[in-house]
Amino acid sequence: MKKLSLMALAAGLLMSTAVSAQTLRIGLNEDPDVLDPHRARTFVGRIVFTSLCNKLVDITPDLKFTPELATEWSWSDDGKALTFKLRPGVTFHDGEKMDAAAVKANIERAKTLPDSLRKSELTSVDSVDVVDDMTVKINLSRPDATLLSQLSDRAGMIMSPKALASADFGQKPVCSGPYKFVERVQNDRIVLERFKEHWDAKNYNFDRIVFQPIPDTTVRLANLRSGNLDLLERLAPSDVPAVKSDAKLTFAPVSGIGYQGLTINTNNGDKAKSPLGQDKRVRQALELAIDRDVINEVVGQGIFPPAGQPFPEASPYNDKKFAANKRNVEKAKQLLKEAGVDRVKFELTFGTSTTTQQISEIIQAMAAEAGFDISLRPTEFAAMQKEAQAGNFQVNAIGWSGRVDPDGNIHPFVTCKGGLNDGKYCNAEVDRLLNEARIVNDETKRKQLYDSAQTILKDELPIIYLYYQPWPFAHTKKLEGFKPYPDGMIRLKGVKLAS
Amino acid sequence: MLRYIGRRILIAIPTLIIVSVLVFALQKLLPGDPVLTMAGEERDPQVLEYLRERYRLNDPIPVQYFVWITEAMRGNLGISLRTDIPVLDLILSKLPVTIELAIMAMIVALAIGIPAGIISAVRKGTTVDYAANVIALSGLSIPNFWLGIMLIMLVSVRWQLLPASGFVPPTEDLWLNIKTMLMPAFVLGTGLAASLMRHTRSAMLGVLRSDYIRTARAKGLLSRKVILKHALRNALMPIVTLSTLLFGELLAGAVLTEQIFTIPGFGKLIVDAVFNRDYAVVQGVVLCTAVGFIIMNLLADVLYVVVNPRLRHSA
Numbered sequence: 001m002k003k004l005s006l007m008a009l010a011a012g013l014l015m016s017t018a019v020s021a022q023t024l025r026i027g028l029n030e031d032p033d034v035l036d037p038h039r040a041r042t043f044v045g046r047i048v049f050t051s052l053c054n055k056l057v058d059i060t061p062d063l064k065f066t067p068e069l070a071t072e073w074s075w076s077d078d079g080k081a082l083t084f085k086l087r088p089g090v091t092f093h094d095g096e097k098m099d100a101a102a103v104k105a106n107i108e109r110a111k112t113l114p115d116s117l118r119k120s121e122l123t124s125v126d127s128v129d130v131v132d133d134m135t136v137k138i139n140l141s142r143p144d145a146t147l148l149s150q151l152s153d154r155a156g157m158i159m160s161p162k163a164l165a166s167a168d169f170g171q172k173p174v175c176s177g178p179y180k181f182v183e184r185v186q187n188d189r190i191v192l193e194r195f196k197e198h199w200d201a202k203n204y205n206f207d208r209i210v211f212q213p214i215p216d217t218t219v220r221l222a223n224l225r226s227g228n229l230d231l232l233e234r235l236a237p238s239d240v241p242a243v244k245s246d247a248k249l250t251f252a253p254v255s256g257i258g259y260q261g262l263t264i265n266t267n268n269g270d271k272a273k274s275p276l277g278q279d280k281r282v283r284q285a286l287e288l289a290i291d292r293d294v295i296n297e298v299v300g301q302g303i304f305p306p307a308g309q310p311f312p313e314a315s316p317y318n319d320k321k322f323a324a325n326k327r328n329v330e331k332a333k334q335l336l337k338e339a340g341v342d343r344v345k346f347e348l349t350f351g352t353s354t355t356t357q358q359i360s361e362i363i364q365a366m367a368a369e370a371g372f373d374i375s376l377r378p379t380e381f382a383a384m385q386k387e388a389q390a391g392n393f394q395v396n397a398i399g400w401s402g403r404v405d406p407d408g409n410i411h412p413f414v415t416c417k418g419g420l421n422d423g424k425y426c427n428a429e430v431d432r433l434l435n436e437a438r439i440v441n442d443e444t445k446r447k448q449l450y451d452s453a454q455t456i457l458k459d460e461l462p463i464i465y466l467y468y469q470p471w472p473f474a475h476t477k478k479l480e481g482f483k484p485y486p487d488g489m490i491r492l493k494g495v496k497l498a499s
Numbered sequence: 500m501l502r503y504i505g506r507r508i509l510i511a512i513p514t515l516i517i518v519s520v521l522v523f524a525l526q527k528l529l530p531g532d533p534v535l536t537m538a539g540e541e542r543d544p545q546v547l548e549y550l551r552e553r554y555r556l557n558d559p560i561p562v563q564y565f566v567w568i569t570e571a572m573r574g575n576l577g578i579s580l581r582t583d584i585p586v587l588d589l590i591l592s593k594l595p596v597t598i599e600l601a602i603m604a605m606i607v608a609l610a611i612g613i614p615a616g617i618i619s620a621v622r623k624g625t626t627v628d629y630a631a632n633v634i635a636l637s638g639l640s641i642p643n644f645w646l647g648i649m650l651i652m653l654v655s656v657r658w659q660l661l662p663a664s665g666f667v668p669p670t671e672d673l674w675l676n677i678k679t680m681l682m683p684a685f686v687l688g689t690g691l692a693a694s695l696m697r698h699t700r701s702a703m704l705g706v707l708r709s710d711y712i713r714t715a716r717a718k719g720l721l722s723r724k725v726i727l728k729h730a731l732r733n734a735l736m737p738i739v740t741l742s743t744l745l746f747g748e749l750l751a752g753a754v755l756t757e758q759i760f761t762i763p764g765f766g767k768l769i770v771d772a773v774f775n776r777d778y779a780v781v782q783g784v785v786l787c788t789a790v791g792f793i794i795m796n797l798l799a800d801v802l803y804v805v806v807n808p809r810l811r812h813s814a
Contacts, residue, residue, distance in 0.1 A: 034582050115550055116546070117543070186592075187763040187771055216761070219648070219664050219760070222656050223655075223665070382536045382776050385535050386531045389532075400540075
């Protein structure tokens with residue numbers, strides 16, 4: 001009898017937890033890669049890390065830094081040392097203590113692990129000192145204005161040093177975020193559950209987070225509409241009207257920190273030897289032939305704000321004087337005439353997707369009116385990447401997911417040795433300005449440097465910016481407190497589901 | 500019989516070797532660089548070089564092939580370049596999902612195809628026959644992905660009867676598992692049902708014309724008995740072998756169906772691996788599929804001998 005009542009009690013308990021347990025199901029655009037912040041590369045992976053791993057600092061919606069694992073930080077006078085005061089009483093998911101030694105171990109791992117993809121983000125870091133248990137000092141080989149923003153992302157995520165020793169960390173990550181890792185079924189789901197010992201646990205309401213990669217946008221939306229998902233990222237622009245007219249759904253877009261643009265091959269091999277690659281007037285004509293408002297309205301359903309510069313509107317480095325030009329076909333024709341060409345032929349390569357296909361076709365039609373004969377070449381993305389690096393392209397329609405610090409949106413793309421400079425554009429003055437902007441910590445001085453560089457780039461146009469990449473989210477009306485951030489991450493602090 | 504099977508297995512070995520070489524070579528012909536894809540937005544030349552070394556991508560292609568095939572024969576198919584998970588583990592975890600889908604789809608195909616084939620053969624030339632033909636033809640010509648999306652829109656979004664996509668292991672929740680698999684199995688099954696129906700119909704027509712059926716009818720046997728017992732049994736022979744061969748088609752169809760319904764099976768594994776240039780996974784999956792296909796073929800041949808005693812002597 002006693003046994004029976006115990007069992008009934010246990011069953012009752014189980015049932016009551018099942019009722020009160022709240023699960024949030026999030027639809028992702030693709031399956032993340034390895035779940036090790038130092039080796040990971042995908043955007044969706046960062047969405048998962050946001051709930052799983054705390055960073056030294058986080059960002060606010062207006063791209064300012066805010067404390068996370070570090071409560072305060074200060075720069076030395078020469079700009080070559082950054083000292084963090086750490087939050088006391090933080091534990092990792094495995095119960096280990098988060099302290100200065102753990103931070104040191106993590107940054108050293110990011111710098112030395114052979115396949116770490118964070119090395120280029122931390123090149124300025126020379127050594128890490130443990131000042132005391134809760135204070136850590138990062139010594140730099142040169143001043144680096146970008147460092148704090150790097151540490152607000154994967155390079156600043158602190159994992160349990162004990163767990164790092166195991167070979168399969170990427171399959172069973174152990175961090176100190178508000179949710180801890182439960183299981184992963186590749187291509188199907190990643191499950192996290194509430195970490196009760198988290199320093200801010202009271203602000204996190206869900207017991208479980210289930211991330212489901214559903215690459216097909218139609219099916220992802222269908223899952224939201226049928227109630228199988230609560231929130232999804234990257235809604236297709238063509239589905240925006242459907243979500244807006246659905247009484248059960250909320251559309252939550254935000255203009256992101258990344259952009260879409262046309263990269264022009266100006267200096268990478270034989271394909272650069274065309275009027276478009278050699279004469280800036282032809283590139284200026286191309287830019288004037290494009291009506292970004294049409295792209296925004298027709299393809300973007302109003303969520304593709306025109307871009308004329310790499311820095312997003314939320315960034316303090318964005319300047320109105322570099323705003324996108326309005327379309328001017330007459331002036332474009334005039335410029336082509338000055339350049340001594342009648343009609344210009346080139347090939348536009350783009351990664352296959354409905355959106356880029358539509359945009360490319362619109363550009364093709366608009367530019368034809370000004371004197372451009374564009375042939376379109378849809379390519380699968382991995383192939384496009386390889387060809388781009390080898391210089392086997394004339395114009396690539398390609399985007400950038402964006403970085404919080406301005407340097408990440410411009411330096412790798414237009415400096416002579418930039419790692420992502422596919423067109424091999426090279427201008428000594430641009431290099432000098434952008435290299436200097438990397439080491440100046442003062443915002444006003446830094447902005448002057450970027451403005452000077454932008455003045456040159458706006459004239460020479462190695463990249464024609466088209467629009468800012470939005471992060472369109474859609475969620476059920478029951479979801480309360482969700483605020484989209486320009487970096488496209490999903491922060492669950494204060495978010496809950498109304499019953 | 501055993502000697503026959505043994506001989507067939509021996510013949511399968513060169514086929515497998517050719518398949519493995521082909522898979523490997525085709526992979527290398529794919530445009531794109533797996534290391535660039537892996538490194539994504541971070542293009543640190545040092546890291547790229549390290550990854551090339553680590554996955555032996557700098558070795559000459561014949562050397563790469565030799566390393567891979569010797570390891571594969573020991574049961575080591577390498578690890579996924581994307582997620583670090585061993586390829587064999589991936590395959591073993593995805594295979595049951597696709598097998599479940601294939602079996603359920605086969606049940607759907609048989610349940611629709613064979614009765615429809617019999618009815619249209621018996622009622623040849625009538626409205627029923629034409630109607631069945633039209634339905635079969637539409638089953639063949641409606642693309643999987645379209646039917647899938649339409650079903651999701653109707654059944655999941657409008658009526659909210661079944662989950663739109665995803666997968667729940669039967670060990671976790673059997674009922675939910677069946678609910679998630681119903682639509683994909685139906686989509687995959689209807690395409691096959693059409694060809695099964697056509698084959699059943701023509702086989703039945705052939706049999707129904709034969710002398711012993713006429714004799715059976717003349718004896719005054721019930722029409723139903725003649726059709727189901729005398730005619731169908733003989734007509735079934737080619738259908739049995741066809742069904743085993745259709746499993747190959749099922750696998751191909753599963754690639755699309757799993758993509759639409761986001762079922763984490765074999766088909767989705769290979770599509771994602773190709774797009775991510777996850778060489779190790781693509782090679783492993785294709786090799787396993789080839790082995791599976793050869794086994795199914797072998798099974799078909801053996802079954803054929805079992806149902807058809809005339810073949811036993813030549814075997």
